[in-house]
Amino acid sequence: MVEEGAYWLAWAQISGIGPVLLRRLQQHFGTLATAWNATKVQLGEVEGFGFQTLEKVVQQRSRLHPEQLFTKHQQENSHFWTPADADYPRLLLETPSPPPILYYRGEVELQENLGQKPMVGIVGTRQPSEYGIRWTRQISTALAKNGFTVVSGMAEGIDTESHIAAMKAGGRTIAVLGTGVDVIYPHKNRDLYKQILTTGLVVSEYPTKTPPDRTHFPRRNRIIAGLSRAILVMEAPLKSGALITATYANEFGRDVYALPGRLDDYPSQGCLKLLSQGASFILKELDELLTMLGAIPQIDAIEASTAPEQLMPTLSPELQTVMDAMASDALPFDLIVQQTGMAAGSVSSALLQLELMGFISQLPGMRYQKS
Numbered sequence: 001m002v003e004e005g006a007y008w009l010a011w012a013q014i015s016g017i018g019p020v021l022l023r024r025l026q027q028h029f030g031t032l033a034t035a036w037n038a039t040k041v042q043l044g045e046v047e048g049f050g051f052q053t054l055e056k057v058v059q060q061r062s063r064l065h066p067e068q069l070f071t072k073h074q075q076e077n078s079h080f081w082t083p084a085d086a087d088y089p090r091l092l093l094e095t096p097s098p099p100p101i102l103y104y105r106g107e108v109e110l111q112e113n114l115g116q117k118p119m120v121g122i123v124g125t126r127q128p129s130e131y132g133i134r135w136t137r138q139i140s141t142a143l144a145k146n147g148f149t150v151v152s153g154m155a156e157g158i159d160t161e162s163h164i165a166a167m168k169a170g171g172r173t174i175a176v177l178g179t180g181v182d183v184i185y186p187h188k189n190r191d192l193y194k195q196i197l198t199t200g201l202v203v204s205e206y207p208t209k210t211p212p213d214r215t216h217f218p219r220r221n222r223i224i225a226g227l228s229r230a231i232l233v234m235e236a237p238l239k240s241g242a243l244i245t246a247t248y249a250n251e252f253g254r255d256v257y258a259l260p261g262r263l264d265d266y267p268s269q270g271c272l273k274l275l276s277q278g279a280s281f282i283l284k285e286l287d288e289l290l291t292m293l294g295a296i297p298q299i300d301a302i303e304a305s306t307a308p309e310q311l312m313p314t315l316s317p318e319l320q321t322v323m324d325a326m327a328s329d330a331l332p333f334d335l336i337v338q339q340t341g342m343a344a345g346s347v348s349s350a351l352l353q354l355e356l357m358g359f360i361s362q363l364p365g366m367r368y369q370k371s
Contacts (some may be wrong), residue, residue, distance in 0.1 A: 004084035006070035012100040013069065014060045016053045019097035024048060024081070027344045032331050032368040036066065073244070077208050079104050079181075090115040092226040094349045099205035099223065105181045106201040109172060112149055119149040119174065119352050121228035121249070121292060123221075123242040124158025124235045125267050132158060132235035132267060135259055135282070137165040139232065141165035142286045144171020148293065151176065151228050154189055154196070156244075158234045167199060176223045177204040178216035203227075220243040223340040229354065230255040230293055232282060236270030243270050246279070257282045287321060318342070322350040326360060330369040 011017055011032055031034040033232070035043070040058055043049050049057075073317065074078075080103045081088040092098050093243065111117040120143055124132060140150050140162040150166035152159040154175035166173040176195050179185050181204045184193045196202055205223065208215060219242055225248035226229055233256065236242035246256050256279040261268025275281060284291060315323060325331070325339040337347050352370055354360045361371050363365045 003070065004031055004033055005082040007036050008082035008084055009070050010036065010061075010064050010101045012059055013064060014351065019099060020045075021048050021053075022100050022237075023096060023098065026366065027333060027337070030334065032084075036061070063098040071110070073207075075145055077103055079351055087113050089113045089227055090352055091119075091229070094142075094345075094352055095222070095226040096345055097222060098226070100347070101207075102203055102205060103181045103207065104201055104203045104222075106197040107199060108201060109149075110283055112172070112201075117149060118147070118293065119151050119228050121224045121231040121245065122150040122162035122226065123152060123159065123231065123233055123245045125237060125240055126159075127267070128157045128158035128161070128235045129265070129267055131261065131278050132259070133161050136161040136234045139234075139282070139286065139289070140165035141169040142290060144169035146175075146290055146294075148169075149174060149200075151224055153177070153224060153241075154185075154192065154202075155217075155241075156188070160189060160192060163196060163200075163232075167195060174227065175200070175202045176220050177202060177225070178206070178220045179212050180204060180206050180208040180210035182208045183211060215243060217262040218244050222248040223248065225249040225252055225254055228254060230257060233258045233271055233274055233279070234282075235259060235261065235267040236274075237266055238269045238363040240270045243274070246274055255280065255293075318346060319350050319354060321355060321371060322347060323359065326368065326370050330367040333366040333368070336368065 008022070011022055024046050025035045026032055029038060037043050040054055041053055043057060064361065080101050082101055083093055083098055087110065088102065109117065112119060117264070122136065122140060128136070136158050143150055146164040149172040149352045150162050152162045154160065154163060154177060163173045163175060166230065173196060181202050182191045193202065196353045205220070218241060225245050231246055231254055233242045233246055233250040249256050256269040256274060258274040258279040259282045260275060261271055261273065280292070321340050322336065325336050337344050340347055351360065359371055362368055
């Protein structure tokens, strides 16, 4: 039997099928294996599948063999996850556009993948001022020393400073690349790249040997936001990739913080704009920032044996609605969405939290049951 991960890979090879459409396919059919065998008419029922997309699917699907493709891909890219894998980062899976394939190199820490260890993204300009560098180092150091994993993009400037400071403090850091995980960009960061691999992790949605491309970097910013519980924008002009990351963070329901600067400082204009739009201030008292970040609810795994139904804690209304919809028998994802009347993304997020709390279990085929 062909693994579900092979179908994530196969669908991703079809032009015009991006992460958002893949997520819709999965939610509509339950599994991508089922979607692979669906008729043209059935695929047409999925939002976003217009005539041209359907034609591409019909033409290209017949030439692809998921099992063979998956085996060949494993030989060329030894380390990667698909959303079908238990180790795929859970927070990223909550987003509307999780990468169908996430490649990695370095040291995997399972608690990060399960959402049990807090990760905070730090982003900003490639040309920071002394002020931005100083505060990036201070904040990255404080986060690392207090058990947070620092996530950034290994670009010049703020990204580089955040990675280095976190590692110097003895903490973990994750670099999200806009190239293949084996391609170092910028090249001047080759020593930083090697150091990250020894204690942290490098991830990318692009296969090995993929060179840098200007279109890749804005897209990779959604992964930084998706992996992180909060995004800190240290310095950013109005036209900055950091603001793209902040936009994704807002869309994903993550907290956004910005470092205030002077009104006439060019590198601070983007941060001031974020603050005017409701981002939280990064203030001098770092203990306050750490307290606020530490107050973000964590995903804590609770053994089912220690959480019997009669001891179930009070759940949020959203989680309770999903829990009430669960029957004794396993239910497919689409049916849970129908019974709750909630948006598919909200149901997916609630199911993930309930699963990690030990109250429900996910079965093959996107089916769920009470634990």
